[in-house]
Structure formats: C-alpha cells, structure tokens
Amino acid sequence: MAEKEEDPNHSVSGLMNNCNTAGGPVSPKSPEDETSESPVPDTGLTPNAEQKRNGSGTDLKSVLVTSVLNLEKLDVDLYRGTHHWVPRTQRLFGGQIVGQALVAAAKSVGDNFYAHSLHCYFVRAGDPKVPVLYQVERTRDGRSFTVRSVKAIQHGQPILICQASFHMQQESPLQHQFTMPTVPPPEDLLTVEELIHLYLSKPDLAENAKQGLNKLLANEVPIEIKPVNPPQFYRRGATEPKKLFWVRARGYIGEGNMKLHCCVAAYVSDFALLGTVLLPYPNYRAKFSASLDHAMWFHSTFRTDEWMLYECVSPWAGGSRGLVQGRLWRRDGVLAASCSQEGVVRVKPATEPSKL
Numbered sequence: 001m002a003e004k005e006e007d008p009n010h011s012v013s014g015l016m017n018n019c020n021t022a023g024g025p026v027s028p029k030s031p032e033d034e035t036s037e038s039p040v041p042d043t044g045l046t047p048n049a050e051q052k053r054n055g056s057g058t059d060l061k062s063v064l065v066t067s068v069l070n071l072e073k074l075d076v077d078l079y080r081g082t083h084h085w086v087p088r089t090q091r092l093f094g095g096q097i098v099g100q101a102l103v104a105a106a107k108s109v110g111d112n113f114y115a116h117s118l119h120c121y122f123v124r125a126g127d128p129k130v131p132v133l134y135q136v137e138r139t140r141d142g143r144s145f146t147v148r149s150v151k152a153i154q155h156g157q158p159i160l161i162c163q164a165s166f167h168m169q170q171e172s173p174l175q176h177q178f179t180m181p182t183v184p185p186p187e188d189l190l191t192v193e194e195l196i197h198l199y200l201s202k203p204d205l206a207e208n209a210k211q212g213l214n215k216l217l218a219n220e221v222p223i224e225i226k227p228v229n230p231p232q233f234y235r236r237g238a239t240e241p242k243k244l245f246w247v248r249a250r251g252y253i254g255e256g257n258m259k260l261h262c263c264v265a266a267y268v269s270d271f272a273l274l275g276t277v278l279l280p281y282p283n284y285r286a287k288f289s290a291s292l293d294h295a296m297w298f299h300s301t302f303r304t305d306e307w308m309l310y311e312c313v314s315p316w317a318g319g320s321r322g323l324v325q326g327r328l329w330r331r332d333g334v335l336a337a338s339c340s341q342e343g344v345v346r347v348k349p350a351t352e353p354s355k356l
C-alpha cells in the first residue's frame with residue numbers, strides 16, 4: 001500500500017517489549033476461545049474451535065476466495081474487482097491489485113497451465129472509492145508457456161501493469177532449493193491480534209495507545225500473521241533488514257485449486273514486505289512509502305490456508321528506494337514461491353518517542 005503516514009509497524013513499536021512470544025500463561029483470549037465459550041449448543045452444524053483451526057467449518061470459506069479474488073466478468077477478458085480490506089492510507093493494497101490481476105490473467109489460460117511468474121509495476125495509487133477494471137491481453141499462447149498482459153484500470157487510467165506467464169508442468173532431473181530457516185513452529189507463537197490483546201492488558205497503557213491498538217484490532221485484514229520475533233517485527237531497536245513471520249489466509253480454501261492458491265499467495269506476498277527496508281533504522285519512520293514494482297515466481301504446490309513461513313530480506317537501500325526479496329516456505333521446508341520488490345521509502349526522523 002502506498003503510505004503517507006506513519007508506518008503501521010512502527011506505530012506499534014514497543015508493542016512486544018517483555019511479551020511472552022511462546023504463548024505462555026498470559027496469553028489473551030483468542031477468537032477460537034470465544035467460539036468454544038459460545039452459549040450456542042453444539043448441534044454439529046456450528047464449527048467448533050478445532051474445525052475453525054483446521055478449516056473444515058464450511059461457513060468459514062476464506063473471504064479472499066469468496067470476495068476479493070472473485071472477479072465479476074463484464075465482457076471477454078474484462079473483469080471487475082472490488083475491495084475488502086483497505087489500508088488506513090486509503091490507497092488500495094498492492095497485493096490485492098496483483099492478486100486480482102493474476103486471477104484475471106489465469107481465467108484465459110488452459111486448465112493445465114499454472115502461473116510460474118509475474119512482473120508488475122504500480123504506476124498510480126489505487127482509489128478505494130471505485131472498483132478496479134482488469135483488461136487482459138492474450139499476448140501469446142505457446143506449447144509449454146503462455147503469456148498474458150493485464151492492465152488494472154481506474155478512472156480510465158492504468159494503476160498497475162502486469163505480465164504473467166503460465167507453464168505446463170514438466171519433469172526435470174534438475175532440482176535444488178535453499179534450506180528453510182530454522183524457526184519455532186506457528187503453534188508456539190502468537191498472532192498479531194493476540195500480541196495486541198496482550199499489550200492491551202497492561203494496566204499502565206496510555207488511553208491514546210489503547211485507542212491506536214483497538215483501531216489496529218478492528219482492521220479486517222484477511223490474512224493471519226504470527227511474527228517469529230515480535231520485537232523485531234514491530235521495529236524495537238535496530239536489526240538487520242530481515243524479518244520472518246508465519247502467514248496464512250483466514251478461513252478455508254482447501255487443496256486442489258493451485259491457480260487460486262497462487263493468486264492468494266500474490267495477495268499475501270505484498271504484506272509487510274517493504275517494511276523490511278526500515279528495520280536497521282529505528283530513528284527514522286516512513287513519511288511516504290509505496291511499492292513500485294513486484295515480481296513473483298511460483299515453484300511448487302502449496303496451500304495458502306495453511307501456515308507458511310514468509311522470509312523477507314532487504315539486500316539494498318539507497319536514494320529513497322529499497323529492494324526487498326521474499327521467500328514463502330511451506331512448513332515442511334519446500335520453497336513454494338519467491339518474490340522481489342522495489343519501493344520508494346522516504347523517511348523523517350522519529351523525533352517523538354513512541355507512546356507505547
């Protein structure tokens with residue numbers, strides 16, 4: 001998302017000071033707990049906490065699938081997408097535009113072709129007051145590769161240009177990948193919401209800090225996040241430009257539709273990625289930041305409604321721009337997807353100490 005205000009990660013800096021990252025005794029009530037305490041009798045029709053967690057509750061279909069990535073067809077190769085979660089910057093979330101563009105592109109390729117890469121430029125900020133039109137050009141249909149160009153349009157002008165390439169599966173003896181970083185499993189970590197609840201339970205918390213945290217809680221982001229190192233995630237002190245978090249789509253998607261999982265991964269991949277650039281600079285905060293381009297490569301099958309580890313690193317920053325690279329790992333250690341993004345990051349000194 002384009003940002004012109006305080007970086008949301010930075011605005012809760014200090015959030016996790018002294019917190020128990022392993023989900024110890026002070027863990028607050030989670031949404032699952034609320035369900036298990038529900039006065040509604042268990043008829044077998046209402047998903048219980050475990051069904052919610054494993055996604056077998058049928059009324060808990062991921063909103064990403066039912067709404068965000070469910071484009072309306074207007075004409076041949078022309079689609080309309082609407083918004084679910086809009087960042088408080090009031091500009092459209094880049095991951096939503098990329099995910100929707102990939103949905104539009106995928107609709108015109110054969111069933112046996114799967115996205116293997118996409119390359120996008122964000123050329124204008126997205127306006128959350130109007131839907132986005134996606135116009136697909138069938139650039140080339142090859143024997144093993146098929147290429148589509150998609151223009152995302154608002155107010156008659158492109159906000160994103162995207163090329164996506166699809167490949168028919170081919171076996172090869174050449175096969176290697178990096179090794180997944182060793183981190184605690186998601187079961188040992190707290191979600192962002194749980195971390196906020198934990199902080200809200202501090203008795204000496206200032207009223208305005210409480211309000212800020214409650215606003216964050218009200219954010220209906222359709223993905224769940226468990227930071228591996230919460231103080232770092234919330235920029236508590238200078239660290240190397242690298243962050244790790246477990247991430248999954250909220251709700252149930254199910255296995256089988258790899259095309260859809262790639263679109264969800266495209267959505268997820270833009271979340272919190274650019275913030276990695278700021279990690280070595282706790283004395284600065286973003287006054288304007290926005291992703292300029294986004295490229296992604298899909299390597300293997302995966303499920304985005306199951307926990308995946310997102311490893312984000314920034315190998316370079318300079319000239320008010322920063323480069324970030326992301327790797328999405330399946331929890332069994334298979335590298336599912338990689339991405340790269342450059343963003344504009346203009347900063348100002350963080351002169352005012354955090355109230356949190």
Ligand SMILES: CC(C)(COP(=O)(O)OP(=O)(O)OC[C@H]1O[C@@H](n2cnc3c(N)ncnc32)[C@H](O)[C@@H]1OP(=O)(O)O)[C@@H](O)C(=O)NCCC(=O)NCCSC(=O)CC(=O)O
Pocket residue numbers: 001002003091092093094095122123124125126270271272273274275288289290291292344346
């Ligand atoms: C990147 C762009 C702003 C570049 O456009 P321009 O070159 O015209 O814009 P610009 O950089 O000159 O100006 C943008 C704003 O910064 C101000 N500005 C310009 N130069 C400046 C400087 N040196 N220091 C401080 N501010 C400056 C301008 O006055 C303007 O404010 P004013 O507007 O007040 O005049 C645009 O292409 C764009 O908005 N693209 C879309 C980006 C996007 O939405 N990405 C997806 C979301 S990001 C995402 O989802 C991930 C994430 O955020 O983590």
